[in-house]
Amino acid sequence: MPEPYIRIALPGDDRELALLDRVTWSTLHAVVPEPRPPYAPFFGERHTPEDTLVAELDGCLVGYVLLGFPTPLAANAHVRQIQGLAVRDEARGKGVGRALIRAAIEEARVRGARRITLRVLGHNTPARRLYASEGFVVEGVLPEEFLLQGEYVDDVIMGRSL
Numbered sequence: 001m002p003e004p005y006i007r008i009a010l011p012g013d014d015r016e017l018a019l020l021d022r023v024t025w026s027t028l029h030a031v032v033p034e035p036r037p038p039y040a041p042f043f044g045e046r047h048t049p050e051d052t053l054v055a056e057l058d059g060c061l062v063g064y065v066l067l068g069f070p071t072p073l074a075a076n077a078h079v080r081q082i083q084g085l086a087v088r089d090e091a092r093g094k095g096v097g098r099a100l101i102r103a104a105i106e107e108a109r110v111r112g113a114r115r116i117t118l119r120v121l122g123h124n125t126p127a128r129r130l131y132a133s134e135g136f137v138v139e140g141v142l143p144e145e146f147l148l149q150g151e152y153v154d155d156v157i158m159g160r161s162l
Contacts (some may be wrong), residue, residue, distance in 0.1 A: 004096045006103040007037070009043075009052035009064065016061050017042035017052070024086040027148045028124050047083070055096045055101050056072060062091035065100040067107055070117060080108035082118040085127070097127075101134050109162050116162060121146070122154030135160045 009017065018039040025034050043049055047066050053062035066084035070076060087096045108116045111133055118136065120127050136158040144152035 001094060004055040004057055004062070004091075004094070004099045006053055006055050006099055009049040009054045009141065011043065011049050013049065013052075013054060013061065014042045015039065017054070017064055018088055020061065020064065024088065029085075029121060029127060031121070031146050031148065048106065052162060053100060053107060053155065055091075055100050057091055057094065057096065063087035063096045063100055065104045067104050077116045078097050078112070080104075080111065080113040080116050097130055101130065105134070105160075105162065113162055115159055117159035120158060121148075122156050123151075128156065128158070131158050 009070070018035070018041065021042060022035045022037075022039065047068060049066050051066055053065050053067065054061055064084070064086055066081060067080055067081045070079055070081040082101070085097065085100060087100070096148040105116055116136075117139070118131065120131065122128075122141070137160065138156055139159045142155040142157070143154035146153045
């Protein structure tokens with residue numbers, strides 16, 4: 001099985017990433033409404049191509065991870081946060097998610113971070129298991145933080161040192 005190729009996103013990846021966001025949307029991991037055409041740009045003020053790592057398999061973009069700051073505060077600048085992760089259904093089980101997480105950890109180190117954190121929905125067991133296998137631990141839980149399709153869902157905060 002070929003290894004995923006991970007790279008920093010390019011501005012020209014915008015439309016493909018917006019489409020990927022749309023086809024991978026699920027209440028398993030998303031708290032925002034389902035994206036609908038016409039597509040909003042993927043990149044914007046909050047996330048730029050430089051903040052986005054993409055995964056390719058056989059030359060096709062199959063996943064991404066967003067790496068940002070948890071807050072705009074200078075006192076928090078030593079921390080990076082995974083602010084989104086998506087993998088196309090047909091690429092699942094091929095190590096893409098794990099490769100993206102490892103690349104995000106390495107990129108956070110390169111950018112001078114001492115810690116990396118993330119938030120994951122409590123019912124997203126596959127993602128929580130994957131993050132835990134890469135050294136993330138639960139650091140807090142916001143019980144019933146979101147109401148998704150009539151169900152209350154916990155927001156789980158995970159993190160690790162770098």
